[in-house]
Amino acid sequence: MTNKQITLKKRPIGLPKEDTWQLIDSEIPALKEGDFLIQCEYISLDPAMRGWLNDTKSYIEPVQINAVMRAGGVGKIIDSKNEKFKTGDFVYGQTGVQQYVITNGKGYHKVDPNLAPLPMYTSVLGMTGMTAYFGILEVGELKEGDTVLVSGAAGAVGSVVGQIAKIKNCKVVGIAGGKEKCDYLIKELGFDAAIDYKNDDIKEQIKTHFPKGIDVYFDNIGGDLLDAALGRLALHARIVICGAISQYNNTSAVKGPSNYLSLLVSRASMKGMVVFDYAKDYQKAAMQLGIWLSQGKLKSKEDIYNGIENFHETFLKLFSGEKMGKLVLKVKE
């Protein structure tokens, strides 16, 4: 039994290329006392992973060259020398992009495949859902009746953010690319409106949908969209900086928001977030998200691709706009 792993071969400049990664076969060592062996089933693919490839100071160490690519994943324990984690248990944790992983359980928690399909634990019941939940409610300080704009709205985090805001009786407008995604936001997820950044006049649409300004802008994209939102803030607006996917593969400097002085005009704030800060409240949030899912108030969509050997081309779908909802890679053969 060998373990197929994706390792980081070379730090990319701009968009990762084939030679960024290496697919290797490695042996699975014998279990030590306290360890257990997980067969990984689904791997979470996230825009943040692009940042982990850069050798710069950030909220987390960069992935080292020749190390297994970092990723969240869910799998089944197939062997154990750990009393708390038994063979047959399903767990979520930082498995990395590989088929098997041995761990002492630090940072892992059990998940129940009878309560929700396994891939959902990488999406709405995983870091994606947590990011959306704490981002909009805590960092965005969402209040009932707020007007909310979400970029990357058909994506993993954005789609959950918008739905939570609808549950909280807010007016929600999403920005997404193409008619299919925009229709999905309105018809499937109950958004009040959608702006198609590929075909609409974004500024004009924002003006139309926010006659009194935006109370909360949840930004996953950065660049021109951030500037457009800054140009239409309501008094005391909150901008949540969750990500800036438009800038992650830049080979030149990041585009700073030239409309940032709107923060002054509107007495607004722009605040960055990292989901790990809310770890002590994950359980509470998971319960609430689970309840909303079971009540049909919250929908989860996973876009699942097959095969660890397809990691690279699947990963690129994060940036090409080709996928809808949460991008997941099935690595169990």
Add this chain to the structure above:
Amino acid sequence: MTNKQITLKKRPIGLPKEDTWQLIDSEIPALKEGDFLIQCEYISLDPAMRGWLNDTKSYIEPVQINAVMRAGGVGKIIDSKNEKFKTGDFVYGQTGVQQYVITNGKGYHKVDPNLAPLPMYTSVLGMTGMTAYFGILEVGELKEGDTVLVSGAAGAVGSVVGQIAKIKNCKVVGIAGGKEKCDYLIKELGFDAAIDYKNDDIKEQIKTHFPKGIDVYFDNIGGDLLDAALGRLALHARIVICGAISQYNNTSAVKGPSNYLSLLVSRASMKGMVVFDYAKDYQKAAMQLGIWLSQGKLKSKEDIYNGIENFHETFLKLFSGEKMGKLVLKVKE
């Protein structure tokens, strides 16, 4: 008796020129019931005035063409048909740049020239002091022991911000232009250090003075300084956007902070402020500032120029870096 007034003749593009303003003589109308006549003595000159010249949506209406230029000022009531404001009283309010003004008293309050010299009511005891006080304490959420960086530190607001932070037992570093200003910050105002943006390597100096990062950055300048500060934030840092004097006379787009994703890495916030929002607490703040002044913990410096006919060239000193402390124009002949 005629009234010399500075009116807005033409909206400037970039730095105001001679033809931006017009000096006119106008008649002083007779007082109506409820009104009173002020002889203006000192006019407050502030970077924010540049923004009021642009015909764009902002926190306040732009000054209209041919209207008297808006400004705060302090003067003496020389005639009154208002029971609450008597002849001989001294008042502060939005007098505009002129020698006399008639008002019903809305937005005016009395000041006492025996408690503090009149010009001080345009600076540390006026909007300048209020901006510093609420900016660093409320918007910046200053805590004892914080590390604080202030740009425009030898300016009107910045010098007060730094001193308040010292009173609160913080480590304070100011950014100013030239050795004289830097010496003044350290030797006169008690700053821990100063960075000379004209001669020092700013990034390197910030790194040296903030080995563990900046807790609060109070920004009056914007541009490269904002980016440099963003590059060195401590966890949960707060950036106060008070102004962006480096950008006010831009003829091209404002330079957005390309390091803004540090907000995410450091879970930091960037918040805009307008002092008018704190009007209900002005009195409390004035009392505290007065006490600090009387205890010698807070120093005020006014750079006073003479003559309403010198308004234009004096105003330009806001942007040339030629003045130190608060810029004031004496308009009483």
